[in-house]
Amino acid sequence: MKFKTIMLVLAYLFFFLSFAFPQDEQIVLDHKEIGIHQRPLSHLSHEKHAEIIDCNHCHHEYDENGNNIGEDGQSCSECHSQVESTENPVSLLKAFHILCKNCHEKRLSNGKTSGPVMCGQCHKRQ
Numbered sequence: 749m750k751f752k753t754i755m756l757v758l759a760y761l762f763f764f765l766s767f768a769f770p771q772d773e774q775i776v777l778d779h780k781e782i783g784i785h786q787r788p789l790s791h792l793s794h795e796k797h798a799e800i801i802d803c804n805h806c807h808h809e810y811d812e813n814g815n816n817i818g819e820d821g822q823s824c825s826e827c828h829s830q831v832e833s834t835e836n837p838v839s840l841l842k843a844f845h846i847l848c849k850n851c852h853e854k855r856l857s858n859g860k861t862s863g864p865v866m867c868g869q870c871h872k873r874q
């Protein structure tokens with residue numbers, strides 16, 4: 749009886765901890781601003797990326813001298829809206845494609861570990 753109780757407590761703890769400390773938190777990128785999605789949604793293994801890339805490489809913000817003063821965690825859509833204009837030269841969709849693909853392509857051509865570069869590798873049916 750006691751043994752069963754302990755096992756149950758352990759099982760609950762394990763279950764809880766697996767949520768509290770996810771091994772690789774995946775963000776599903778699903779921005780309604782872009783419009784109705786034609787493709788399967790793409791995922792970002794945020795933790796894995798954050799371990800090897802500076803936060804403000806992605807969460808950037810530039811001062812008048814071009815210095816990156818980005819804060820952690822600002823949403824892309826705070827600055828990149830979907831409709832391009834002189835104040836908004838990079839649409840939200842382009843912002844994602846350029847940021848994600850350029851890095852993967854560059855690293856691939858430099859022979860480094862990299863991520864997907866083909867449409868179907870990011871827009872993957874689960």
Ligand code: HEC
Pocket residue numbers: 777778779780782784785786787788790841844845848849852864865866867868869870871
């Ligand atoms: C490195 C990953 C990556 C690759 C490679 C990639 N995409 Fe995307 N794509 C994204 C992300 C991220 C978004 C933004 C999704 C969101 O936040 O809603 C997106 C959005 C889109 C959208 C708008 C949303 C939708 O589903 O209609 C289209 C269309 C699209 N991509 C087509 C393509 C095509 C075509 C290719 C190949 C030429 C491609 N993508 C390659 C990551 C990628």
Ligand code: HEC
Pocket residue numbers: 775792794797798799801802803804805806807820821822823824825
């Ligand atoms: C490879 C690019 C990239 C890197 C590196 C990165 N992030 Fe993010 N982060 C994103 C994207 C994309 C989102 C989703 C933003 C959106 O929906 O507009 C996001 C979302 C977030 C959010 C919003 C909450 C959430 O989880 O949805 C926080 C907070 C955050 N990031 C913090 C950080 C911190 C802190 C670091 C560095 C330790 C970091 N990020 C590194 C791309 C990145």
Ligand code: HEC
Pocket residue numbers: 806807808809810822823824825826827828837838842843844846847
């Ligand atoms: C605080 C505002 C701000 C936030 C938040 C922001 N950006 Fe930007 N981003 C800018 C500005 C300003 C530029 C420069 C635009 C220009 O070329 O004049 C830029 C440029 C870019 C470029 C173009 C780089 C090039 O080589 O042309 C990409 C791609 C991009 N952002 C993607 C993203 C993504 C993806 C996110 C979210 C993870 C994000 N940005 C968050 C303001 C922001």
Ligand code: HEC
Pocket residue numbers: 790791792793796797800801805806844847848849851852855861862863864870
């Ligand atoms: C500055 C470089 C850089 C940027 C920006 C970047 N990635 Fe990556 N990505 C990597 C590297 C490096 C790997 C390989 C990580 C590994 O396998 O250890 C990777 C792997 C991946 C993978 C496959 C493996 C996994 O971890 O799931 C996906 C999917 C992916 N990236 C999606 C994205 C998306 C979506 C974005 C844009 C929101 C993005 N990446 C932005 C460098 C980058």
